[in-house]
Amino acid sequence: MPELTERAQFLLKALTERYIREGQPVGSRTLARDAGLRLSPATIRNVMADLEELGLVSSPHTSAGRIPTVQGYRVFVDTLLSVKPLDDALLNELRTNLDADSESRDLVATVSSLLSDATRLAGIVTLPRRKHASLQRVEFLPLSEKKVLAILVISDKEVRNCILRTEQAYSAAELQQYSNFLNQQFAGRDIDDVRGRLLSELRETRETLDRMMATALQMADQVLGQAEQGSDYVLAGQTNLMEFQELCNVATLRHLFEAFNEKRQILHLLDQCVENEGVQIFIGEESGYQMLDECSLVTAPYSVDGQVLGVLGVIGPTRMAYERVIPIVDATARILSAALNSRNKAPY
Amino acid sequence: MPELTERAQFLLKALTERYIREGQPVGSRTLARDAGLRLSPATIRNVMADLEELGLVSSPHTSAGRIPTVQGYRVFVDTLLSVKPLDDALLNELRTNLDADSESRDLVATVSSLLSDATRLAGIVTLPRRKHASLQRVEFLPLSEKKVLAILVISDKEVRNCILRTEQAYSAAELQQYSNFLNQQFAGRDIDDVRGRLLSELRETRETLDRMMATALQMADQVLGQAEQGSDYVLAGQTNLMEFQELCNVATLRHLFEAFNEKRQILHLLDQCVENEGVQIFIGEESGYQMLDECSLVTAPYSVDGQVLGVLGVIGPTRMAYERVIPIVDATARILSAALNSRNKAPY
DNA sequence: TGTTAGCACTCCCGGTCAATGAGTGCTAGA
């Protein structure tokens, strides 16, 4: 946008800020007073006409003031925004409330609440999912005649268990043997890797090797299959969204909440943010999903050892206090990453 | 209500049914046509005046029809309602969709969805919580230097694990020893019982016995303490509630959804239904909670071996199709109980 | 050439008003 004069930029900024604050279309008279430039309303009107032609502002009807369009917000966020430094009290609160020792799921839930409390919007955090997680160990325990409890230790904070139904009964000793065997073979290896090997070994050795190994492999495969599909997120403070007038009609809310329940679409959107480093923002229709047409999504990925594990962010109305929200999201992502890192470094 | 003539009862029933169907206040003319009695509107009006005096119906304003009051619904539900027999297709769907082998939490989530789908309302199911669960066994696995994974097997479908931080490092062998010891001592016993013993033993033997046992007891106590607090429920289909006009203002919805998130109040209400056997209904303000003023709650407890484990039900607007909803809730509770029972009987 | 004052115009919003229609309470008669 090099065509934008400095004055136009300044006014767009002032207009957007005021609109975000007040929620009302901003007229030329108000803007003249508000902006502090010693210009008459008439002059402002001329500038506004230019901005409107560029598609950065629009008026809901002829005799209302102007409001920023999605493109207007875009320019505002990308080039005009002066981000507020995060206030220390809040930063401390974020830090101290993160108990780095809790399990992933709880940790994620906490972060989600923190985000929603700090911004008064809806907080969202995906569960950490590492592309290359290594398997620390496997255990099998007999539950009842044909049920086996499989426990999969991935790291010192990620444990999954699932109940397997088996064709026949196995004794504790047998199961012990199986898990020993598997741990010997696979402990410390990448999970995808393990799965690949399992499959190929299963095929190869079906007849030749003894039954024990086949069973062990089969079980392990079952567990891994179930463990892997856990792409999910935790949402908090949805009800905060009900406070905003622009979202306050039931149809809009319904679509939004249904999307939250469905998860699929939201997840897909969040996935797009994984690649981007740092804060990423979707404004209104930019997301490409209808139910988010009147919302913005501010996200940031979090990571351990340079490997991105997930995305966190907030969802709120397009008209949100970006200059406050952006640093919060940014900081939270850093703090979460740090928390995950520090405990990951604990020696085994 | 012996003062109610047969005719008055019949008309109250007709009025309530019509109002539930149409959602509009019912006038005397309509009712005269609808009820099939060969009475003129004027006569009906007289009866209505009586019903109004008894507090069973009311009119939103002078020249509108009548709608049932909470007391009116009460009489309707308690004495007038003709419950529809459940249609077999639905029954089958409920049965087949319950995978009796999944874990409690998943099972509960499924039931919740089934309820909400079948009724087009919000389904709610509390997690099973047995007063006297017996401990099947305990396992400890080393995770990292000062972290231990504790696994608590309660039944062949209920497993809890939690990560303990310990003061010092323990070897796999040590942990094995501990769990062996605990299993020997406590396997098969009631969990509360176990906890009590743990505490007393801890006190008694602090100095006398060897450190191993003390640690084992301490760990077990930690796990049990964490495992027990799990009073919770799973909700499904909240968004269904947004379809109803009477709930369609944002303030009402907000209170409702906030209560859903809080859980405390709802849980308290559900707890009251545990004692009652069979379907229990709270209509409007009867619940005593403001956010449910315009809602009704239809619940039924589910149980295994005559022991009530939890409550399930649906939440919807006061104006709901009770004659359809009640049998669904009832049947679902039975089916869930049966499912839990059958698999519980599997020999160990 | 950029800025400003003035002015006519547009459109939303809130209030008033009257017509309509649904439904009621009451009364008198069958």
Place this chain on the structure above:
DNA sequence: TCTAGCACTCATTGACCGGGAGTGCTAACA
């Protein structure tokens, strides 16, 4: 005991009007 009739009440709807806020345009001014 029931019913027909009638006057009355009240929500809803649509039309209308005036005020207010803000605009675009034009012409004058620095």
